[in-house]
Amino acid sequence: MRFLISNDDGVYAPGLLALYQALSTVGEVTVVAPTNEQSGCASALSVSMPLYTHKLASGFVAVNGSPADCVYLALHELYRHTRFDCVITGINSGANLGQDVLFSGTFGAALTAQLFGIPAMATSLVGGGQEQASHYKIAADEIVKLLVETPILDTCKNLPYHVLNVNIPDVDSACEIKGRKITALGHSQIARPxxxxxxxxxxxxxxxxxxxxxxxxxxxxxxxxxxxxxxxxxxxxxxxxxxxxxxxxxMDMTDNQAVAAGYISLSPVRLHHTPAATLEKLSKLVL
Known part of the structure; x- marks a missing residue:
């Protein structure tokens, strides 16, 4: 398998390294990530300035742009002759639950891949921002298990314009994770915007x-x-x-409920979706 990975925490983030190391045990991994942290930039593209790349000693490619820039540039220029089986972003430092996916650069990069027909997964470690390296390794190993032990990747290939948003509990041991749940995005009130x-x-x-x-x-x-x-x-x-x-x-849990209960949350998020019921309702209006 061939993977392209990126993130919004920057090319030196521990979550990105853990994801690279884990995925390298089951496939070929290419890393194109922002030079600096780009949290909260959603799927923004840099169309008013040029992008520059820098290849690190690790082989990772750093880009002076957003996570979406990284995926866009990788797919259409840097690795345009490579057919990736999946684009995986993360592992994000902190949760991307509920409405946060609208703002997340981690999710935005995965979204960019899906716009061009590449199966995409956004991954996050639900901690408080001070996650330990060993916890990222646990999360990365769980992502590999998901890809290897389940048919999720083949299923995602047949779901165009869907991003799988994955949130993994921040635990000291993998045995503390109770399993996986397919969830819907929840909604939580922002305490102080x-x-x-x-x-x-x-x-x-x-x-x-x-x-x-x-x-x-x-x-x-x-x-x-x-x-x-x-x-x-x-x-x-x-x-x-x-x-x-x-x-x-x-018929079960929202993403935040699943993680709080100790499960890995897998939320399919569909793009370019206009609900048929809404279309019907609005079409009856005299405009």
């Missing part, structure tokens, strides 16, 4: 955040205002509705 700070020169500055908070009805205190109760209650209800809808699709 923007952090406002004042820099040393007195200028306003803003940090964007995707950090989640799972609100529970029990968190609503008696001393909160009725407005606060209403906002939190609506948040809880909307999350519960989204969770029920996801469970009805999977």
């Amino acid at each position: 923007v952090h406002h700070v004042v820099d040393p020169r007195g200028r306003d500055a803003y940090w964007l955040s995707l950090r989640k908070r799972q609100y529970e009805l029990s968190e609503i205190g008696d001393n909160e205002s009725s407005l606060g109760q209403s906002v939190v209650s609506q948040t809880v209800l909307s999350q519960q509705t989204a969770s029920k809808e996801a469970r009805s699709l999977t």
Whole structure:
């Protein structure tokens, strides 16, 4: 098997190295990854500046662009005569669960591959950003097992415009992983989307955040205002509705529920999909 791998944490990231080493035991692996961290850039392409490549002593190719740039450049120029069996991105430092896939450079790079008909998988280690190298190895070994022990790759080849979004629990031992679950993307409320700070020169500055908070009805205190109760209650209800809808699709768990329960989450995400029911509903409007 021939694999092309990339990531959004940069060409020197431990997750990328662990993935390369594990995949090299079962196939030929080519690495094209960003020179620097590119988290949160989704599937952005650099169309207003040139791209430059640098081949490292490891054989990895570093690119001064986004993860999507790396895959785009690899498929159409650097390795245009190579037919890859699969593009795998990651292993991302931290989760890519639920709506985070919309912003993830790891997912965006896999998406770029699928746009050109290459089976693609985005992989993440669900930790707190300080994952140990040994944990990445466990995650990488689980990815290899998934490819070797299951028919998932052949199945993905027959699912055009689908990316398999894989989230692996951050554990000390592989025996702590309970198994695999096919899941739908969940939805979690962002706790604080923007952090406002004042820099040393007195200028306003803003940090964007995707950090989640799972609100529970029990968190609503008696001393909160009725407005606060209403906002939190609506948040809880909307999350519960989204969770029920996801469970009805999977008959089991959402991705964040599966990982929290100790399972590897496998979420198929379809692109270029306009729901037929929505088309029918909108077509009845007088526009």
